[in-house]
Amino acid sequence: DAGVTQSPTHLIKTRGQQVTLRCSPKSGHDTVSWYQQALGQGPQFIFQYYEEEERQRGNFPDRFSGHQFPNYSSELNVNALLLGDSALYLCASSFGTGLFAFGSGTRLTVV
């Protein structure tokens, strides 16, 4: 039974570019949440998707957007990248108020 899978595992982008990160939830999960984890910090909640709609959003600018597909997979898009966007981006899936299952993350470096 595959857990949460994220791609790519690493990538390097230049300031001002746009990036798309992808997440496949654990089997049986229908909700996807995205977190940003800067170096030495705890994960910060970006947003959560359920039934293909953004259900809740953390304190992140509109440059951060997402999408959920009918198969429950999700994408996180970040526009106009800043150096400060360099971080580990974690995807978590869940069902109802059940436990979050986390992926291993995508490490984004903005240069």
Next chain:
Amino acid sequence: AQKVTQAQTEISVVEKEDVTLDCVYETRDTTYYLFWYKQPPSGELVFLIRRNSFDEQNEISGRYSWNFQKSTSSFNFTITASQVVDSAVYFCALSEGGYIPTFGRGTSLIVHP
């Protein structure tokens, strides 16, 4: 608003020592959940425990134990007889209503052989 404080940034111990990781939380809700996660160098957050606000019973799982005290808003985590494989970053988290966990800044535990 919910908040989690992990005052210990880094703890260094020698194998077989006991170690306690502190977690203090703030919430206005009467119904909430507390969590501990482990993050090894691979990056994945590994779930360790979830407790709800109505259950103050302490819990023991092998070498791990958790002490939940609502009177002091604390949910501390103790590892008994630490091992090198316990080296990781440990996060305490809180969710109001059981939905979106808010994480603390984490405590990096280094266990030396």
